Every structure is written in structure tokens, then in C-alpha cells.
Amino acid sequence: MFKSGCYDWRGRPESATVKRREGLKTxxxxxxxxSDSTYGYRRVHTQLHRWGVAAGLVLIRWLMxxxxxxxxxPKPRRFGLTQGALGP
Structure with a gap:
């Protein structure tokens, strides 16, 4: 008899895509x-490009x-015209 497809699927090794994504996550x-946790997906994508890693912008966003x-x-600074407007 044949195994069910689900059981067969569970025993397979990881695909190349899964391995690549795990490497990208690292x-x-x-x-x-x-970047001290300040870079968004666009800057992280640029940094990976500088390191020679090819990955799409959408993939980087999904993984992040x-x-x-x-x-x-950082929150934007608010400027007031008087000293009292800046707070206590």
C-alpha cells in the first residue's frame, strides 16, 4: 500500500527555498x-545588497x-516659540 501524501511530505528534507530563507533571516x-534596530526593510535590503546578497524587497519585508x-x-522634535510651550 501507498503512504498518504501528508505523511510522505512530513518526512522530506527541507527545500532549497526554506534553507535560503533561513540563511536570509540570519x-x-x-x-x-x-543598525541599533533603526533600519527598516528598505535600508536592510540596501545593506544586504552591499554585502552581495541578492534578495527582493518584498521578501525582505515579509521576513522582517x-x-x-x-x-x-526617533520621535520628531517639536519646537515651540516660547519657553512655556516646551513643557515644565
Missing amino acids: LLKKAFED RELGLEPCQ
């Missing part, structure tokens, strides 16, 4: 941590979301 984490990497952008 590089994404490194680029993100090197999957890893939960959110850039921490």
Missing part, C-alpha cells in the same frame, strides 16, 4: 542589530515581519 538579524523586527524611529 543576515537580516545581523543587519538589523548592526515574520521575525518581528520593527524599526525604532
Whole structure:
């Protein structure tokens, strides 16, 4: 008798795509941590390009979301005309 396709699928080794994505995730984490968690997916994509890694912008965005990497952008400074407008 033949095995069910599901059981056959579970026993297969990882595909090349899965292996590549895992390698990209490692590089994404490194680029993100090197930037002190400030780089978004566009800058991380540029950094990977500088390192010679070819990957699409959408793939980088998806992987960063999957890893939960959110850039921490500084809040814009608010300027007031008087000293009292800046707060206590």
C-alpha cells in the first residue's frame, strides 16, 4: 500500500527555498542589530545588497515581519516659540 501524501511530505528534507530563507533571516538579524534596530526593510535590503546578497524587497519585508523586527524611529522634535510651550 501507498503512504498518504501528508505523511510522505512530513518526512522530506527541507527545500532549497526554506534553507535560503533561513540563511536570509540570519543576515537580516545581523543587519538589523548592526543598525541599533533603526533600519527598516528598505535600508536592510540596501545593506544586504552591499554585502552581495541578492534578495527582493518584498521578501525582505515579509521576513522582517515574520521575525518581528520593527524599526525604532526617533520621535520628531517639536519646537515651540516660547519657553512655556516646551513643557515644565
